[in-house]
Amino acid sequence: DGGITQSPKYLFRKEGQNVTLSCEQNLNHDAMYWYRQDPGQGLRLIYYSQIVNDFQKGDIAEGYSVSREKKESFPLTVTSAQKNPTAFYLCASSPRQDEAFFGQGTRLTVV
């Protein structure tokens, strides 16, 4: 089936650790996005990529890093520099000039 897959669904991180969230799509979409969702604050853009080997910072990129080595993959690393990483993370992809499709999200909790 075609779609966008995020894993894991739940992730626990200890203080000071880096963690990587996976996002894979088999829709042949050019653009991919990472959003953070906190209660009452909507979806805030972390990073986005329009094409392989290129990506741009969104509104809240500090403490996060990404790579786009393959068209179908856009992993997000939450580094120890991110002071408040507990949130619901959403990945999306879209063809150019068309609708974005979202994954089911990863809930990250710092323990």
Next chain:
Amino acid sequence: GENVEQHPSTLSVQEGDSAVIKCTYSDSASNYFPWYKQELGKGPQLIIDIRSNVGEKKDQRIAVTLNKTAKHFSLHITETQPEDSAVYFCAASIRGGNEKLTFGTGTRLTIIP
């Protein structure tokens, strides 16, 4: 950059009545305006979208209107049903440009049976 404001943050309506959610955007270059529905613990799903070359679009009980001059767009849900209860997000993007998708803060819609 683009800024999208969404109102109201919460909305309760009687089943069968209509619901209206409004959004404004700041960047006049934005040309694509989708609306997403998010159920608890899930990713948002597109319910309707509109491009800047049209003023209104309908899909069964759902419609979206766009006023480019005033830079605002609205979601209208008629004959509301309990399954319409969810969080709704508007967004704006420059398609054919940087493709960045900026979201509003969301509206929690509750349908009262």
